[in-house]
Amino acid sequence: MSHRMALAALCTVMALTSLTSTGCVGMALGTNMGLWGIPIPVSPYYQKKQEDAFWNHERYERAPILPPLQPGGPTVALDPPSDDEVVQAWEKANPIQGGLPFLHERQRNNVRIQKEKIADYIDPPRVVPLLGPVQLHHAHYKCTVYYSEVTRVGWPIPYTTVDEDAQEVLYIDHNHFHMVGNVSGGAGSNY
Template structure:
């Protein structure tokens, strides 16, 4: 009986040592139970991704160099189709719905953009920026599309509005520095 216990104990000890030394080891502090991932819904993830997309591309105002005398001052590029559709989705959401119960789509989308205003404010001092002028550009974007609504309950049917249209107003603002701008890069000719 004594002979069976020793090899079994040796095998158990080797198994425990091998299990303790496998996998990744972490050097340094551990977060413990706070390192456990928390699942979120697809709706919440898409909402956060859209917020980041808008912040990264459309919520910031660029700061351009000073306006040179005699040059014609025109606004930056007109709003992109993506920006117009995101603004329209905020105003009249289509995403979501319940498959086979109620769905809504926009098909055959065509966007017409026209500039309605382009002007520059007088110079003023902005905190953390310094003296600058704000350049405003206002656009009227008309979106023509086919609105398709599929209702699945109580009686399945499809509603089509082939001449749907929405008007979205998009404002683009950016700043122009005023005066002798010191970028902090230094002069190649010395201090």
Template sequence: MFTKRLTVCFMLLAATTAITNSGCFQAAGPSLGIFSIPIPVSPYFQKIQEDKYHIHERYGRVPILGPATNGEVIALDPPSDDEVMRALERADAVQGGVPFLHEHQRNNVQIIKEKIADYIDPPRVYPLIGPAQLHHAHYKCTVYYTDRKIVGYPTPHTLVDEDAVEVIYIDHNHFHMAGDPDLGDNNTHY
């Protein structure tokens, strides 16, 4: 009986030593204690942060281009399909749904992009930029798709809309420097 208790105590001591001296609980060097244990993050919150960074990296900044020439000023590239679909998801607040409970799918997507307006403002002085002109380009993006909603509770059924249409308006703005940037001549007439 005594040897059985001694064996159990020895095993508990060995397990405690193994746990506290491995992985996140290292004895040497500075330690964060209980805060060194990783905390799982929900995929929902992770996706929100990834989308926020993706939009900031690709679409959230306004480029500053060289001076506009005297000829016709043409806007940069039209919105990408990714930008249109992300704007559509933000407008509808649809991110796919909850599996086996309520799912939302967009299939057979066709996007038509039309330029509505393309104009440039007169030069003015912008803080941190200097004399510049703001170039506006407005696009109307019509998205044709098959809308499929799969409902799993309380009664499983599927709703299909073959002719779903959404219209998204996207604005692209960028700056053109005023004057000659190579010569440092910013003597433009305001």
């Protein structure tokens, strides 16, 4: 065996040894997961998509169960949608993320949100499984979003368009349950 072939074989063995004993690929400690042990980079788009889905589920996709309505008390919904809720619904209906930098980008500037209650009513009592006797309180809102949209195209011919009077209308429902009757569940309960 020539000197060069021996040197090449020694370099190959050293390279393989260093690969198996570094970082996440090491075979000396723990279980060997093979190729699954090597971390794979994930696009920030998918991470943000999961975070937004969790944010919406945690804050806006659940119907709370409130105490019973008191006689003579207020029966109107007191909480209009927050600006964050309107923007989240707007992004879901008309996404703007995912543009190609220097090729096609969109921006929304000077955002102004107007909220208007269009309906507020309470259903008659009914029994819902796992909840018991409840009333469903509906509150419907019409949210108009006024904004200016800037679109920049960079190829094949660079240009920019600005729509100063853009607007979008969103309808958001705030539904929640009210318990009915004596909610203590003791001997004097009504159900």
